[in-house]
Amino acid sequence: MAGADGIRCMLMRGGTSKGAYFVADDVPEDPAERNDLMLRVMGSPDPTQIDGLGGAHPLTSKVAIVSRSSEPGIDVDYLFLQVVVDKPIVSDAQTCGNLLAGVGPFAIERGLIEARDGETPVRIRMLNTGDVATTRIHTPGGVVDYDGDFSIDGVPGISCAIELEIGGDSPLFPTGNVVDEIAGHRVTLIDNGMPVVLLRADEFDVSGDETPEQLESRPDLARQIEEIRLRAGALMGLGDVSAQTVPKMFLLSAPRKGGAISTRAFIPSRIHTSIGVLMAASVAAGIRIPGAVGSDLAVEAESDPTLIEHPTGAFPARVAVERRADGVWYGTSVSERTARKIFDGTVFPRPRR
Template sequence: MSDPESTLQRGIDGHLIRGGTSKGFFADPAAFPADPAERNELVLELFGSPDPLQVDGLGGSHTHTSKLMLVGESDREDADLAYRYAQVGIDEATVDWDGNCGNLASAVGVYGVLEGLVASSEPTTTVQIHSENTDSLLEQKVPVTNGKPDPYGDARIDGVPGSGARVPTRYLDPCGGMLGAALPTGNATDELVVDGESHTVSIVDATNVTVFLRAGALGLEGTESPSEIEEDDGLLERLERIRAAACVELGLIDDPDRAPIERPTMPFVAVVAPPRDYATTVGCDVAADNVDVTARMVSTGRPHHAYATTGAMCLAAATRLPGTIPNEVARGVGEAVRIGHPKGVIRIGVDADAAAGSIRSVSIDRTARLLMSGTAFARDLDRA
């Protein structure tokens, strides 16, 4: 890689890696300023935000391609690596360090092997990972060949062309990592009044926090495509107002109008419905018999092209929590939950204690691939 000090710009060495249906820039935390304000300024410059196209930076103009992972060795005895995830704003100058990204987390072990932060073994390297965002532990198995992460295999995931090596990840004790309890309000459902209208929601904290609504209560089927959601006049604004009211209910903010700035990512908001037949956005059909719940998710004000992994894990866990909206609409009580999303189906393993109403772990298989290694450049902001 080039010498970061040899240019007129600030260089940061790292890797562009796809994890699941997302991709992001992975780098050493030490490459960024310790001061949070200075760090965020550098991140925004690096990604080219705010700008809808992010044409002057690394960002890919979508929430699932505008992500940063800072990964290093963990100082905990029960973890090899520690990571801090950031969702970088696109239209807004925001950097949200509060959430998590299960798709991108599936590539943390890949980065650890690439950087020599963990001792690799073949054919699989098991890595214990600490998420600093949610204070949770992950166990991940990285396929390795000749000491490097192996991108080849027959595993396929909806939302990513082709196939790759299977990267299983298990999230241990996933509930309450962000707000202290699986049901942070203490209720399986809550009533939120927004613009004079009452909405029944379930707010669940499991790997990430999500506000769940019944699709039918909003006049939806739950099978709408992202473009149909965007074209539904006022729907995204309505969902954001509901999400903002949930932020106030959770004590995250005082003014709901500040939610897009102060809490742009967490919590997610999602609509759920019973299993239904529908056509995907990639030309395939999903049969109701092949899913346990149908869902559509919105992140940072935009409908997700598929379904965020931590959001899917939260939904899967919620189907096992009695009295919640996902528990009421979902089918089945098996070891996995199949979620129908715009591009197909995502399968989440759930180890639940039904009697205690608790979740021991959630798990998912993803694929991950190194896309690029090199130096990313940002301008000196004082000069720019």
């Protein structure tokens, strides 16, 4: 627990995100106490997060809490927390597929799982959503090996590939509709591991090749997107999402760099510099379904993997969708990410907010 001696913590990059990883026994069990602690650890609320571990961006202000699982057939439980940079908010309303890439290595490093010589399989329950991920971690000699020859867009250098397979048994469309209408716009509300809203970029005077900075300089655009997001959250069964970071908002346009679709993602107020793992899975599932927003813009949406273009490259999303006998659409996803241990030690939270 927190005290003068600090808390054991590992800072890791998972995919295109970075976060603080903790063993559940080392942080308060009470959600309110835990959230207060994480604000003090990350340095929120402050736009620079100068007094904590956070990196002044939603992608670097994340927390993973991991524990041995009591669920049969599951190795570890993973709780994701999004620590808002400039507000005193900690949200558990979503999961994070990027930090998920670091959960297996972290669990092995902490002795929550006994490593095998060669590869170590890990079954992970994502407590935020109830979904289960299956992965295998490279562990020659029983030690996690982060080195490799695999690269992902948005991260410099190469690392060891980590495959994540996620299968859910929840319908893809929370409203039951492939298309809904909000504020005069056709929208597709879809959740293939991450609740997202698909919109046509051209309806918002966006060409689709803008930089994140260019889009963030348009307060009128942010207001339009936020109005739709708040209404979409209620329709998707998420309740009042004004203090949440879901659903994620995607402006879709025709691909420009050989991919299937071009994306710009609001997460929700900043523009994602790339794309999250489960965000990509939801987008890739959506554009495969006839009539969904963006399906008419997509090129070779059925390809495996489906290349989802983003501001710094493309994400190879491997998804499968099926319409079952009851007419309901379901989906699964497989992705390859990388992760790296950055430091392991003790973090000293700010004494009080």
